Amino acid sequence: MAKKLMKGAEAMGEAAIQAGCRLFFGYPITPQNEIPEYMSARLPQVGGTFVQAESEVAASNMIYGAAGAGERVLTSSSSPGISLMMEGLSYIAGSELPVVVINIMRAGPGLGGILPAQGDYFQATKGGGHGDYRCLVLAPWSVQEAADLVQDAFDLADYYRNPVLILGDGLIGQMMEPVEFKADRRPCKPLAPKTWASTGWKGDRPRAIINSLFLDPEALERHNQKLAAKYAAMERDEKRVAEVGTDGQYEVLVVAYGTVARVVYTALDDLRQAGVRAAMVRPVSLFPFPYEAVRRAAEKAKAVLVAELSTGQMIEDVRLAVEGRVPVHFIGRQGGMLLTPEDIAARVRELAAGEGSHA
Amino acid sequence: MAKKLMKGAEAMGEAAIQAGCRLFFGYPITPQNEIPEYMSARLPQVGGTFVQAESEVAASNMIYGAAGAGERVLTSSSSPGISLMMEGLSYIAGSELPVVVINIMRAGPGLGGILPAQGDYFQATKGGGHGDYRCLVLAPWSVQEAADLVQDAFDLADYYRNPVLILGDGLIGQMMEPVEFKADRRPCKPLAPKTWASTGWKGDRPRAIINSLFLDPEALERHNQKLAAKYAAMERDEKRVAEVGTDGQYEVLVVAYGTVARVVYTALDDLRQAGVRAAMVRPVSLFPFPYEAVRRAAEKAKAVLVAELSTGQMIEDVRLAVEGRVPVHFIGRQGGMLLTPEDIAARVRELAAGEGSHA
Amino acid sequence: MAQHDVVIAGFGGQGVLLVGKMLAYAGMRENKEVSWFPSYGPEMRGGTCNCTVVISDRPVGSPVVQHPSAIIVLNLPSLDKFEPLLRSGGLLCVNTSLIHRQPRRDDVRVVAVPANDIAIELHNPRGANMVALGAYVGSTGAVSERVLEEVIQETFAGKPGLVEANLQAFRRGVAIGRGESTQEVTA
Amino acid sequence: MAQHDVVIAGFGGQGVLLVGKMLAYAGMRENKEVSWFPSYGPEMRGGTCNCTVVISDRPVGSPVVQHPSAIIVLNLPSLDKFEPLLRSGGLLCVNTSLIHRQPRRDDVRVVAVPANDIAIELHNPRGANMVALGAYVGSTGAVSERVLEEVIQETFAGKPGLVEANLQAFRRGVAIGRGESTQEVTA
Amino acid sequence: MPQIVIDAEGCKGCELCVHACPQNILAMGTNLNSKGYFYARMVEPMRCIGCRLCCITCPDVAITMRVSGTMYHYFAY
Amino acid sequence: MPQIVIDAEGCKGCELCVHACPQNILAMGTNLNSKGYFYARMVEPMRCIGCRLCCITCPDVAITMRVSGTMYHYFAY
Amino acid sequence: MPETLVFGKPTALTEVPTHYCPGCTHGVIHRLVAEVLDELDLTRRTVGIAPVGCSVLAYNYFATDFHEASHGRAPAVATGIKRARPDLIVFSYQGDGDLASIGLSEVLHCANRGEKVTVIFVNNAIYGMTGGQMAPTTMPGQVATTCPLGRDVEQAGYPIRIAELISTLRTPAFVARASVHSPLHAVHAKEMIRRAFRCQKEGRCFSLVEVLSTCPTNWGIPPAESLTWLEQHMLPYYPLGVFKTPEGPDRAPLPLFGGA
Amino acid sequence: MPETLVFGKPTALTEVPTHYCPGCTHGVIHRLVAEVLDELDLTRRTVGIAPVGCSVLAYNYFATDFHEASHGRAPAVATGIKRARPDLIVFSYQGDGDLASIGLSEVLHCANRGEKVTVIFVNNAIYGMTGGQMAPTTMPGQVATTCPLGRDVEQAGYPIRIAELISTLRTPAFVARASVHSPLHAVHAKEMIRRAFRCQKEGRCFSLVEVLSTCPTNWGIPPAESLTWLEQHMLPYYPLGVFKTPEGPDRAPLPLFGGA
Numbered sequence A, B: 001m002a003k004k005l006m007k008g009a010e011a012m013g014e015a016a017i018q019a020g021c022r023l024f025f026g027y028p029i030t031p032q033n034e035i036p037e038y039m040s041a042r043l044p045q046v047g048g049t050f051v052q053a054e055s056e057v058a059a060s061n062m063i064y065g066a067a068g069a070g071e072r073v074l075t076s077s078s079s080p081g082i083s084l085m086m087e088g089l090s091y092i093a094g095s096e097l098p099v100v101v102i103n104i105m106r107a108g109p110g111l112g113g114i115l116p117a118q119g120d121y122f123q124a125t126k127g128g129g130h131g132d133y134r135c136l137v138l139a140p141w142s143v144q145e146a147a148d149l150v151q152d153a154f155d156l157a158d159y160y161r162n163p164v165l166i167l168g169d170g171l172i173g174q175m176m177e178p179v180e181f182k183a184d185r186r187p188c189k190p191l192a193p194k195t196w197a198s199t200g201w202k203g204d205r206p207r208a209i210i211n212s213l214f215l216d217p218e219a220l221e222r223h224n225q226k227l228a229a230k231y232a233a234m235e236r237d238e239k240r241v242a243e244v245g246t247d248g249q250y251e252v253l254v255v256a257y258g259t260v261a262r263v264v265y266t267a268l269d270d271l272r273q274a275g276v277r278a279a280m281v282r283p284v285s286l287f288p289f290p291y292e293a294v295r296r297a298a299e300k301a302k303a304v305l306v307a308e309l310s311t312g313q314m315i316e317d318v319r320l321a322v323e324g325r326v327p328v329h330f331i332g333r334q335g336g337m338l339l340t341p342e343d344i345a346a347r348v349r350e351l352a353a354g355e356g357s358h359a
Numbered sequence C, D: 001m002a003q004h005d006v007v008i009a010g011f012g013g014q015g016v017l018l019v020g021k022m023l024a025y026a027g028m029r030e031n032k033e034v035s036w037f038p039s040y041g042p043e044m045r046g047g048t049c050n051c052t053v054v055i056s057d058r059p060v061g062s063p064v065v066q067h068p069s070a071i072i073v074l075n076l077p078s079l080d081k082f083e084p085l086l087r088s089g090g091l092l093c094v095n096t097s098l099i100h101r102q103p104r105r106d107d108v109r110v111v112a113v114p115a116n117d118i119a120i121e122l123h124n125p126r127g128a129n130m131v132a133l134g135a136y137v138g139s140t141g142a143v144s145e146r147v148l149e150e151v152i153q154e155t156f157a158g159k160p161g162l163v164e165a166n167l168q169a170f171r172r173g174v175a176i177g178r179g180e181s182t183q184e185v186t187a
Numbered sequence E, F: 001m002p003q004i005v006i007d008a009e010g011c012k013g014c015e016l017c018v019h020a021c022p023q024n025i026l027a028m029g030t031n032l033n034s035k036g037y038f039y040a041r042m043v044e045p046m047r048c049i050g051c052r053l054c055c056i057t058c059p060d061v062a063i064t065m066r067v068s069g070t071m072y073h074y075f076a077y
Numbered sequence G, H: 001m002p003e004t005l006v007f008g009k010p011t012a013l014t015e016v017p018t019h020y021c022p023g024c025t026h027g028v029i030h031r032l033v034a035e036v037l038d039e040l041d042l043t044r045r046t047v048g049i050a051p052v053g054c055s056v057l058a059y060n061y062f063a064t065d066f067h068e069a070s071h072g073r074a075p076a077v078a079t080g081i082k083r084a085r086p087d088l089i090v091f092s093y094q095g096d097g098d099l100a101s102i103g104l105s106e107v108l109h110c111a112n113r114g115e116k117v118t119v120i121f122v123n124n125a126i127y128g129m130t131g132g133q134m135a136p137t138t139m140p141g142q143v144a145t146t147c148p149l150g151r152d153v154e155q156a157g158y159p160i161r162i163a164e165l166i167s168t169l170r171t172p173a174f175v176a177r178a179s180v181h182s183p184l185h186a187v188h189a190k191e192m193i194r195r196a197f198r199c200q201k202e203g204r205c206f207s208l209v210e211v212l213s214t215c216p217t218n219w220g221i222p223p224a225e226s227l228t229w230l231e232q233h234m235l236p237y238y239p240l241g242v243f244k245t246p247e248g249p250d251r252a253p254l255p256l257f258g259g260a
């Protein structure tokens, strides 16, 4: 298919449809209204169903129902709405259902603002809901990658029977870029038929019980350990990371995800022209976090700089990766303010010169 | 006052009343129903008000309202109910309101089970809601400490204008122990009058606007930085930690919080009698986490063992504290199963003998 | 003994939590350190349910005890579940009115109490828990009988009719616990 | 130039997002790498609103540009906000119909466009954005005028009446941008 | 002839059937089942009119009814 | 005599007052205010009957009314 | 002589004994639903949804595919299932805490969107599973663990009547209230449940049956007396009958006094 | 000659110009509320609650203490404030997405508990702030960005009538619907708002006024025509008037057919 100029939000909606998703349940919230709006127009054209849920709480339970019935299903929201889905997501993870959830993050806490931010990293990666569960979390940096990751997300969700969260950082939802959908795309995982789904029991298989309740603590413990084993498998097999310049020599390693990495990319360009040596690791999967890749790249640097649109969240994972071997510094903006290439370049320069250890 | 045999849940309710809390809004959920039940009987006796909210979502917004009007207010729930409060808590933190929230954790994810667990550590300490915010988190290990921490929680909440979360691990709510309320208790922080509260504007002060919305990103960024500075002040001033045997010689350091630490305590006793040298650090404040104390104590050991009723959450903070200087191991039970002194002692023995590095 | 720890187990509705609490109260009255910890399923009635009581001279460490020094089991599922966990040399109080199998352990002391039968005999059908509690107290001396009788009096102060009935049930249990009156475990 | 980046700013309702998109479309048609990024307040109408368009020969790094090479400002708050950020030597397109102060920068190129006046004159009062866009394109050649005219034709294909009106508005702007027709900045 | 069978293990001793029976021919027994309930029993089977009110009432489907011989017409419900 | 004052800067040009006025004496102006709106103006002040319907209608409280001299009785609302 | 089973377990129920307290009428309502599923030949294409509440384990008792739902959200889960698989028969089974308190929004919106599902709403005027707290349906003066002096209408308002509330929405097809405090009422309740499922089978939209039920344990009243308590205290406030039919009139009340 | 100001800004409004679109009647409703607060002498002891929606910035416009609430939860916030400080006059101001969609449960429970607060419910049949999505109150056939072909009652059901719904609860004291599409209707709307606040002032429980309002921008209809659209399309489905008074009858509908 030819390239089209699309908003990130719309491209993600189209990607879901291309991935065979025929069901969307969601509630409007800026800055991602273009996703439900796109779906409300497109889904009926492909025989699918769009339902405007009465709330995000309801939406998270509608996708639970639809996924339990064996269908691919999407919801999307932005930070406050995602917070309302925490109980629902915990149920979905506990019941091992495949769903895809898009969070186009805006600035918080509370009502905050509607401009881009990355303050929901902890919520997404550590599990904002209760109990021991994890979402697989993917963070795109361009409209094209957003579309690609949404498609992969459906495969990953089905393969692991686990929620997959697309963590867009607010820029990605609103930004327009050219995007291309490949007609001959193959699933990124081998997919088994959903024999566990609730489709009416005719006695030809065990009854389908979609459930996260285990009254027997030993059974619940086994279930917890089964989930933990699944998350360990993700940590082994699903790490995704992009690196820029880590094969060469550099003094400063910058770690950033999402569109912030684009800003870093521009900064690295400028720095290279100015003769300052720096490299970047961009985690694409935030859970599983690419600890190994970050550690390896960090060991070659004399300082690590983490750039986030928050007061510092991913930096904890970077510090867990680096384990004190190299000093880890932070640069961030908040509230919808954006980091600029100039900000990053200045800070990298400082660190390369051995200053800035005050942070 | 004389000692009384009380359930942890009831002791916490009484502690709130002793701390001057006259308002409770909450929704029933096992295993903490004794808190609302106690409050529904006791509050009217002291001129207070008990409201059974229609849901935890509503409860979190009722406490927002009551706190904004300048009154001390409590809610309590257990894991799934707390997940439903994530949006509300983010608003409360964003609006800088003092509230106290008790989470008597049960096993998850999803509906899970009603037996004790510690699977909500990440949610509590990293912020399960959206945006950059933190709750101050306190974790008692006995009914007496539960009562004491609840009283302190009200002072800390008022002082910092921030939500304080009491993270009870399920045993604490149901367990009965003798407890004493001191008649002459003083606030643990100096408290200023709540001139910011919404009490009707008569023109004698700026209008009280209880709010987390900042349309101007620069203003929101300043607000985020103000909040960050507040959290930094907590990290400086509010770390609470208890240590057992860390002043002596030991080979293994165990880190545990809540009633699990009681189990560790018994195990250490048994180990001492058997001549195995081990010590314990028990974080009482989980945010701020006592990184420094853990690091210092860990450096004296040849191995660190983290004991949790989860698949491993606090262990990340322990690893951030230790930064690779000493190997950090994990022992946990899930699903409502409890660690026993025998489990812990066996593992400590292994580690003291230099085995068990497979974990 | 420095520490008595006992698990009391049965169906919900058999009153195992209540007698556990009474035991803890009695311990507290004797200036011991005590803890009481319950565990139950989701059913209001009929599910299994148990509590652990620790009475100690020193601060109580773990309120949950894997290998208790005594167990009081009022129904078969509880016997099946807790018998293997009882500490060697410990005490097994078994309600032979509802449990028709022999204990399997031979390294523990068994007190057989036809608790429901005695309760019915005393026209206090809900008093089986008191009988069993009596048997435990009579057999271990974990708390003094006198103090526990005071606790019974206080507990049922609101319903005076029940005080005497429960005292009687308790004393019948004590007698069995002391070995003054033994009964066969019926097969 | 390898990269054109422009911020287009005004009130919501002035159509700044739309002309930004049209510019990006035109860039894409010319096989350039492009990005378009909007920023707006909560008001549907009357609030301020802007977008950043990047047109480049290489993959676009940051879609947000702190010091753009051009700005098109349709109202006073936008001039106040973006004038200081404009890159030295950059282009400042200013809508003199609504902005009655002189630009302060002396290190930039200023194109003064009485966009609303021209739009009203053309009986296309909502076409001020097109006039301003024309001025930018005429002045920078960021994209070819022909391609942009094609985009206008496609954009308004559904409302044929608007095609001609907007083409006219655009061309008037181009003429000003090229310097073929200048207008005084009215004080 | 209607034949009422009460499942002693399934009965929870709630007594509802005893009250429901218009013939007053059900009663609570004096034996405990393995769950500790005194279960209901049929006292005068010959007087049973086969109305099924006990069956309809029992929350635990512990009462079933068979008929031997001529079928009555039962009200549909 | 009633005196209608329209705040040019407060007016958003919605035209509602123009339609509300029973005397048809309000009209939209041809000047833009600083927010870019053509604002309303009073055309024939002498014909104003002081009914306040324009005031009641204006969503932006951009119209105020004063009375000089004798007070009319206004309907309470 | 040939023997015929004239009353036994419906095939839509499993053999698993329920965990309900002695005399709790949840069991009766389960059986009525199961009998209807069998009689309408729906059992093999039905998916049920269990609430959080005493009936949380309903999936152990119904011999159909089942979902557990988070507390109160069963109607949203039902929406998800039915929209995904319109060929299935979908019903939720919910208590009054679940449906009338935390889940009020979900059931109203599900009804108002006209989802083609059936809701069985068990109103026992209290929270059973969590040990007897006040529900929105608790009667004035009724004691519960969170209103130890009885429900005070000054503080907690009057009980919510769900059938009335939902029947005033224009969209839903069938709304009724029934009770199971006597065999006769159980027969009527079954008829209401049958009509509700028949609606769904015929492709009509939302149907709901509110069923008055007892909770002897948490009411603290023996089972047989509980039936009487229901009749005396609940029936007068919760009238039985059909509130809305597919063909029936718009039941939204008109203004008492018109305006402007 | 002496000059008297016979129409000006009420003191309960600040001098800040609103951010509302030209012709949006949110501004009228703000003014009516403010005038009532002034007239009843409540301004200095009032706390308002702004929703998430176009009126999210209401705290900039009312000269009283104010809370911002999370989306839909203003009635819960109101409950918290009023229970903490019964001496205050507490009102929430909410749009139809806020109140009738995400916040339906909160407003119904607040009403049903009989909280002594006032809710001003602005029904403009669409989501304004987020750019014109369908609301539960959107009219059949009305186009919105999430129903680009018009609201399809087969998929999304009929619009919810909030005044009707809430008036069938037994507890609340005063429920009315008004409109501001003409000056005459605004006069009536003010009377309804006055009665609602008077209820609260007198210590009575929950009062709610639903006010029909326009959204020229998202309806895509110029302001003056929007008033006509409201009159022609909304009025017939949303009748104006008083639905419930403190003294009035219980308005719950009776069964169409009785049962058992």
Ligand SMILES: Cc1ncc(C[n+]2csc(CCOP(=O)(O)OP(=O)(O)O)c2C)c(N)n1
Binding pocket: B027, B028, B029, B030, B056, B080, B081, B084, G052, G053, G054, G055, G071, G094, G095, G096, G097, G098, G099, G122, G124, G126, G127, G128, G129, G130, G135, G215
């Ligand atoms: C989010 C959440 N809140 C609260 C609970 C606790 N809870 C479980 S069941 C229940 C209420 C049960 O009452 P009801 O719905 O009336 O059903 P019943 O048990 O009476 O049949 C509550 C509050 C929960 N599991 N999840």
Ligand SMILES: Cc1ncc(C[n+]2csc(CCOP(=O)(O)OP(=O)(O)O)c2C)c(N)n1
Binding pocket: A027, A028, A029, A030, A056, A080, A081, A084, H052, H053, H054, H055, H071, H094, H095, H096, H097, H098, H099, H122, H124, H126, H127, H128, H129, H130, H135, H215
């Ligand atoms: C939890 C949450 N969900 C969604 C939103 C996004 N949102 C903001 S306002 C709004 C709806 C506004 O519509 P309405 O309540 O009808 O008010 P109006 O703007 O029309 O006055 C929505 C969905 C949000 N801020 N928070």
Ligand code: SF4
Binding pocket: E002, E004, E020, E021, E022, E023, E024, E025, E026, E047, E048, E049, E050, E051, E052, E053, E054, E055
């Ligand atoms: S069928 Fe009727 S008569 Fe026979 S036992 Fe049952 S209730 Fe009694």
Ligand code: SF4
Binding pocket: E006, E010, E011, E012, E013, E014, E015, E016, E017, E018, E039, E040, E057, E058, E059, E060, E061, E062, E063, G023
């Ligand atoms: S109704 Fe059923 S459970 Fe109750 S006593 Fe009769 S047979 Fe037993």
Ligand code: SF4
Binding pocket: F002, F004, F020, F021, F022, F023, F024, F025, F026, F047, F048, F049, F050, F051, F052, F053, F054, F055
């Ligand atoms: S007061 Fe009445 S007559 Fe005068 S301008 Fe206003 S609407 Fe017209």
Ligand code: SF4
Binding pocket: F006, F010, F011, F012, F013, F014, F015, F016, F017, F018, F039, F040, F057, F058, F059, F060, F061, F062, F063, H023
């Ligand atoms: S109603 Fe108000 S805002 Fe609208 S045109 Fe008239 S004066 Fe201007």
